[in-house]
Amino acid sequence: MHPVMALRNLDTLQKEIVSILSRVGIGMSQTDIVAKLTSRASQPTVSRAMAKLVADGIVIKTGETRGASFDLSPAASWFSKAPHYRPEVPYDPERIGGYVPNMTTWLPTEQLARMRAAAEGVNQALDASTYSKAIAERFLIDLAWASSNLEGNTYTYLDTEVLLQYGQKASGHELAEATMILNHKHAISELLDSVGRPVLNPQFAARIHAMLLRDLISPEDLGRVRGNPVKIQGSSYQPSGDRTQFTQDLGQLLWKAEQVEDPFEASFLLLTGFSYLQAYIDGNKRMGRLMANVPLLWQGLPPISFMGIDRSAYLSGLILFYELGDASLMAGAVADAYEETSKNYTAAVATRRVPKSVELRERRRIDEAIRTIVEDGIPEDDVRSFASDYFQDLNDEDRDHLVGLVAEIITAITPENAGAWSVDPDRVAAYISGRSKTHGT
Known part of the structure; x- marks a missing residue:
């Protein structure tokens, strides 16, 4: 367990030891x-408590036996104090x-290896970008629910699924919660529709931000780099209020992420970079979570939905x-x-056909083409x-790939599956009937 997380699980004696070391500020025997100590504890009990603190990385032991000195680790020393007692950063x-790019790394080697192993083989099964419609x-x-949940949204996963698929809001919840989730749907759909295109630029980021925060902040702040200071709750970090600096650094962040060859490092750079930069008046962590998927999706790797992420470790990790x-x-x-x-x-992926990236890029036009063929009664030939x-x-x-795909869809389309391409089932039934008459069957 990381020392910052271990600090949250101390017993009374361990808390007092940490408090003593924090107040003194230098190594102690x-x-x-x-x-x-104000609490009565035997020497063996104290020894066990000290050993546990050392094992958890909260305390650093220097030397051996009676001459050993104990001090707090840098992270434990820092986070043993409440945010308002820590120096402003x-x-x-x-x-x-x-x-x-390709020299600096923010994603530690161990976590990089774990993420690579988790995705192993998937990039062999996918064209460089896209999943079937069901995936x-x-x-x-997944991402709309998990990202909203990390913001404190109280919709359940099932509530979210019903809202996104059927437009039905859950009772007993504030309207802003439904708005947040629907905004995620809009922004994530835009992300998926843009797979394969060059999107790591301030203009695309502004568009995603505007979609994510619609009706949640003032219209004039949608997609606009802020020019006033903000306060990070629970942290002594103080972001700048210099709009010129932010505009420049946002451009740098996006450009550098595009240059990074390893998609996992690039993803982590965007995730943490957007959160650290705090370029917008609100929604910066949400931006990081969505934009972190660009390097992964563009390489045909499994996306990161943040489902099941340890909320406490995630938020504490950002503050660290x-x-x-x-x-x-x-x-x-x-990585977990x-x-x-x-x-x-x-x-x-293993249970579905492998699409090509052009299918996702042109998904809307494919639907339009299928609909036109059906509604205009264009002969199969x-x-x-x-x-x-x-x-x-x-x-x-x-073009050749989509020509074959459209022909395949028209051959297979039925009133039952017409919804996959947003076509009226009755129109499909009429089209099939007309096709049958043409072929004399």
Whole structure:
């Protein structure tokens, strides 16, 4: 367990020992610590408490036997104090400015290896970007619920599923909670529709932010880099209020993430970078969670939905990163969650056809093409010619693929599955009937 998390689980004696070491501020012998204890505890009891604190990384032991000295570890020393007693930590432009793509790493080696192992083999099964419609819908619900939950939203997963699929709001909840979840759906859909395109730029980030925060903040603040100070609850970190600095650093963050070759490092850079930068008046952590999926989805890797993430470790990890620049706790929480959820998408991939990235990029136009063919009664023999003209703006490889796909869909379409392409079942029934008459059956 990370020392910052272990601090939350101390018994009375351990808390007093930590308090003594925090007040004194220098190494102490066990004898000196015992002398300052107000609670009565035997030497063996104190020894066991000290051993546990050392094992948890809260206390550092220097030397052996009676000459040993005990002191708090840097993280424990810092976080043993309440936020308002910790020194204020100003925004450091070098945190992002000094990041050198493919040289600097924020994601520790151990967590990087764990995430790679969790995704192993999945990128072999996918075209570089996309999942079937069913998988995309599952990811959308997972991320919309988990990200909203991390913001304190009280909708259950089932409530969220009903809201997103049927538009039915849960009773007993504030309207803002439904708005937050629906905004996630809008923003995540935009993300999925953009797979394969160059999106790591301030303009796309502004669009995603506007979708995420619609009706939750003032319209003038949607997608706009802030120019006033903000306060981070539960932290001594003080972000800057310099809009010029933020605009520059946001551009740097996005550009550098695009240069990073390892998708997991790039994902973690965006996740923590957006949260640290606090470029917008609100919604920065949400932005980090959504944008962290860009490097993964674009490489055909399982996305990170944040389902099952340890909320306490995640939020404490962010504060640790804000104040001390230590990403280890945050990385551990992310890797734990990724190991659990990536296999869900892996299993889903294994049971479905493997789409190509152009299918997701052109999903709306594919639906429009299918609908036009059905509603206009275009003969089956003319479908390929129609589709070739419809997608004439694409390169030869993508156009040929979509021509074949549209022809395949038209052959397989029925009133029962018509909804997959947003086509009226009655129109499909009429189209099939007309097709049968044409073929004399």
